[in-house]
Amino acid sequence: MQELERAGMGSTRVTRKGNNVVLLEKDLQTEQMVLAMGPQHPSTHGVLKLECLTDGEVVTHAEPYLGYLHRCFEKCCENVDYQAVIPYTDRLDYLAGMNSEFAYAITVEKLLDIEIPRRVEFIRVIVAELNRIASHLVAIGTYGIDLGAFTPFLFCFRDREIILSLLEWASGARMLYNYIWVGGLAYDVPADFNKRVMEFVTYFRPKTVELYKLLTENEIFVKRTRGIGIMPADVAINYGWSGPMLRGSGVKWDLRRNDPYSIYPELDFEVPVPDGKVSDIGDCLSRHLVRALEMDESLKIIEQCIQKMPSSEGFNARSAVPKRVRPKAGEVYGRAENPRGELGFYIQSDGKSTKPLRCKSRSSCFVNLSAMKDLSKGQLIPDLVAIIGSIDIVLGEIDR
Amino acid sequence: MGNSLNAWSEALVGFTPMGLPLGLVILAAIPLVFIALYSLTYGVYGERKISAFMQDRLGPMEVGKWGILQTIADILKLLQKEDIVPTSADKFLFVIGPGVLFVGSFLAYAVLPFSSSFIGASLNVGLFFAIGIVAIEVVGILAAGWGSNNKWSLYGAVRSVAQIVSYEIPAAIALLCGAMMAGTLDMQKITMLQSGSYGFAHFFLFQSPIAWLPFLIYFIASLAEVNRAPFDIPEAESELVAGYFTEYSGMKFAVIFLAEYGSMFMVSAIISIVFLGGWNSPLPDIGSFALNAWTNGPVWGVFWIIMKGFFFIFVQMWLRWTLPRLRVDQLMYLCWKVLTPFAFVSFVLTAIWVIYVP
Numbered sequence: 062m063q064e065l066e067r068a069g070m071g072s073t074r075v076t077r078k079g080n081n082v083v084l085l086e087k088d089l090q091t092e093q094m095v096l097a098m099g100p101q102h103p104s105t106h107g108v109l110k111l112e113c114l115t116d117g118e119v120v121t122h123a124e125p126y127l128g129y130l131h132r133c134f135e136k137c138c139e140n141v142d143y144q145a146v147i148p149y150t151d152r153l154d155y156l157a158g159m160n161s162e163f164a165y166a167i168t169v170e171k172l173l174d175i176e177i178p179r180r181v182e183f184i185r186v187i188v189a190e191l192n193r194i195a196s197h198l199v200a201i202g203t204y205g206i207d208l209g210a211f212t213p214f215l216f217c218f219r220d221r222e223i224i225l226s227l228l229e230w231a232s233g234a235r236m237l238y239n240y241i242w243v244g245g246l247a248y249d250v251p252a253d254f255n256k257r258v259m260e261f262v263t264y265f266r267p268k269t270v271e272l273y274k275l276l277t278e279n280e281i282f283v284k285r286t287r288g289i290g291i292m293p294a295d296v297a298i299n300y301g302w303s304g305p306m307l308r309g310s311g312v313k314w315d316l317r318r319n320d321p322y323s324i325y326p327e328l329d330f331e332v333p334v335p336d337g338k339v340s341d342i343g344d345c346l347s348r349h350l351v352r353a354l355e356m357d358e359s360l361k362i363i364e365q366c367i368q369k370m371p372s373s374e375g376f377n378a379r380s381a382v383p384k385r386v387r388p389k390a391g392e393v394y395g396r397a398e399n400p401r402g403e404l405g406f407y408i409q410s411d412g413k414s415t416k417p418l419r420c421k422s423r424s425s426c427f428v429n430l431s432a433m434k435d436l437s438k439g440q441l442i443p444d445l446v447a448i449i450g451s452i453d454i455v456l457g458e459i460d461r
Numbered sequence: 462m463g464n465s466l467n468a469w470s471e472a473l474v475g476f477t478p479m480g481l482p483l484g485l486v487i488l489a490a491i492p493l494v495f496i497a498l499y500s501l502t503y504g505v506y507g508e509r510k511i512s513a514f515m516q517d518r519l520g521p522m523e524v525g526k527w528g529i530l531q532t533i534a535d536i537l538k539l540l541q542k543e544d545i546v547p548t549s550a551d552k553f554l555f556v557i558g559p560g561v562l563f564v565g566s567f568l569a570y571a572v573l574p575f576s577s578s579f580i581g582a583s584l585n586v587g588l589f590f591a592i593g594i595v596a597i598e599v600v601g602i603l604a605a606g607w608g609s610n611n612k613w614s615l616y617g618a619v620r621s622v623a624q625i626v627s628y629e630i631p632a633a634i635a636l637l638c639g640a641m642m643a644g645t646l647d648m649q650k651i652t653m654l655q656s657g658s659y660g661f662a663h664f665f666l667f668q669s670p671i672a673w674l675p676f677l678i679y680f681i682a683s684l685a686e687v688n689r690a691p692f693d694i695p696e697a698e699s700e701l702v703a704g705y706f707t708e709y710s711g712m713k714f715a716v717i718f719l720a721e722y723g724s725m726f727m728v729s730a731i732i733s734i735v736f737l738g739g740w741n742s743p744l745p746d747i748g749s750f751a752l753n754a755w756t757n758g759p760v761w762g763v764f765w766i767i768m769k770g771f772f773f774i775f776v777q778m779w780l781r782w783t784l785p786r787l788r789v790d791q792l793m794y795l796c797w798k799v800l801t802p803f804a805f806v807s808f809v810l811t812a813i814w815v816i817y818v819p
Contacts, residue, residue, distance in 0.1 A: 279785060
């Protein structure tokens with residue numbers, strides 16, 4: 062009888078008749094189903110695999126499986142020169158190659174302790190912010206697709222195309238740039254670059270409003286994202302979240318402000334965090350909002366950079382580029398604010414070689430994704446898709 | 462030419478093996494099949510062009526002028542594809558699934574009056590038949606989803622069945638409002654009751670002050686019944702890969718795809734028949750300009766109903782390319798807690814209107 066009562070606490074239903082316990086029904090729970098979501102699934106954004114345990118449509122447990130895109134980035138770095146690592150960094154977060162190069166370049170410059178021309182800094186910030194906008198456009202567009210809205214995606218890609226052609230004009234490549242070098246740039250920007258960038262800025266301002274009206278303010282979109290996948294600020298910090306994810310939880314943390322690098326301290330821009338009016342702090346909508354608002358801030362930064370930029374007279378983009386990068390023995394950790402969060406490089410040098418002894422990258426997506434298990438518990442499958450989309454993962458950076 | 466065609470059709474009418482009017486059935490079926498096939502061929506083409514227009518693209522441009530023949534090329538391509546049946550699938554269910562789906566969506570065409578002199582089967586319970594026959598699609602979807610032996614397909618099928626069965630209730634009640642105003646379930650009679658020299662003013666939508674409510678309810682519910690956005694959760698490609706037809710390829714896939722467009726036109730035609738006068742011209746007579754009389758007639762009828770149907774298909778596409786998708790529970794909430802109560806309200810109000818106001 063006691064056994065039955067104990068069982069009654071679980072999945073078996075019992076009832077009392079006088080002093081006797083009568084078994085009503087054994088194991089009311091339905092069978093759980095293992096659902097392999099990915100690596101070939103439209104909304105896992107690449108080759109992420111989630112092994113879900115589902116009870117009907119409710120996901121009781123989700124385990125991410127990684128490594129389908131592993132390319133030994135860190136081992137490769139140990140076998141090439143410092144300068145030759147840069148093309149590899151492009152392939153980490155392939156949607157924001159400029160930002161990855163930027164992070165790597167400032168890390169090695171920290172190790173070398175070299176001074177770089179001021180114009181280089183401005184150009185770096187411009188291309189990095191342009192790339193941030195492009196990356197956020199992909200994030201927002203694909204998030205729309207995840208929730209079933211196809212049109213915003215194509216609007217985003219139309220505008221992203223302009224950025225890509227601008228960056229192609231400057232560097233010669235559309236996605237994998239190899240433009241920001243240690244100590245400088247591959248080339249100076251083309252003659253009319255600033256004018257065309259300003260044209261883009263004036264063109265793009267109204268488009269952000271259009272996107273906001275089409276997607277962010279959409280009743281169904283809000284219903285699908287508001288209050289879904291809430292991550293409290295303290296848990297987010299414990300997980301090591303960064304970037305729009307952490308800001309979505311209400312923490313005003315932006316490395317461009319909190320650990321300033323390059324010329325960011327001279328520039329005037331806001332760090333957008335949700336105020337809890339249109340979204341619940343920490344939910345999917347907040348993360349989406351942060352990205353949408355950051356695009357406006359990036360436009361502001363680009364405008365200021367173009368106004369303040371020193372002229373190209375007597376400028377050589379490679380003047381400070383060392384012939385051979387051979388830092389003193391030591392180690393350094395450098396980080397930059399990427400579209401997806403903090404991208405850090407930890408580099409060890411033995412002082413003799415022109416190749417890094419160790420090059421570890423701290424990937425923001427990987428850290429952000431680690432909370433998936435917590436976030437997905439008890440969610441419906443459509444909400445799981447919404448959550449993955451709001452994390453905005455790029456598998457190139459997760460698997461490295 | 463005309464004479465020989467007449468003689469040919471009369472000979473066909475006389476074809477009654479074993480006392481069954483098979484010839485008559487064939488005679489009615491030929492134009493119906495053509496209307497259905499044309500509407501869905503250009504439905505698919507229109508969808509691609511309209512979505513392209515909304516998304517700043519060109520859409521199909523290569524096959525024929527402006528890509529007009531794209532759908533035909535697609536069908537030809539799909540015909541040549543290998544017909545794959547997964548080894549672990551339930552072969553019987555897997556094969557009959559698309560067929561049942563296709564039949565279910567096209568059977569309702571039989572009772573749609575395309576003009577004053579052309580209706581496939583003039584049933585006196587035509588509307589009831591049209592509502593009921595759509596439910597056959599559920600069997601096809603369930604067979605396809607279960608027979609595929611794929612978890613995503615199963616999810617899609619379960620969702621789809623839940624959705625279609627639920628949304629039939631508000632849809633049917635909304636249509637009943639129209640039937641009450643007409644006092645008959647015969648589709649042809651419902652249409653005839655809406656004709657008159659004032660054109661659109663005779664349509665049921667403008668005949669009573671509350672008709673817009675069942676009209677709106679039926680339109681929303683019909684979106685869910687044919688699995689169109691924002692209610693396309695059974696085939697939600699970002700969640701369930703492709704829902705119940707994940708495993709289908711080649712012509713079986715094409716059949717499912719065409720069935721979807723077939724039912725899109727079917728619900729659009731039903732809503733135009735019950736609320737917007739079917740084959741009646743919407744143009745009113747203005748003084749001596751007998752616009753209504755000029756634009757009515759058997760051939761004009763076909764034109765009007767197809768135009769009205771295409772208008773609703775356009776609205777469906779417009780919605781699809783604008784809105785995100787609802788979640789499963791939100792969909793059910795909308796059906797049971799919003800649409801169904803309002804459908805009952807409109808039912809009662811229409812009943813009062815019909816009884817107490819002329």
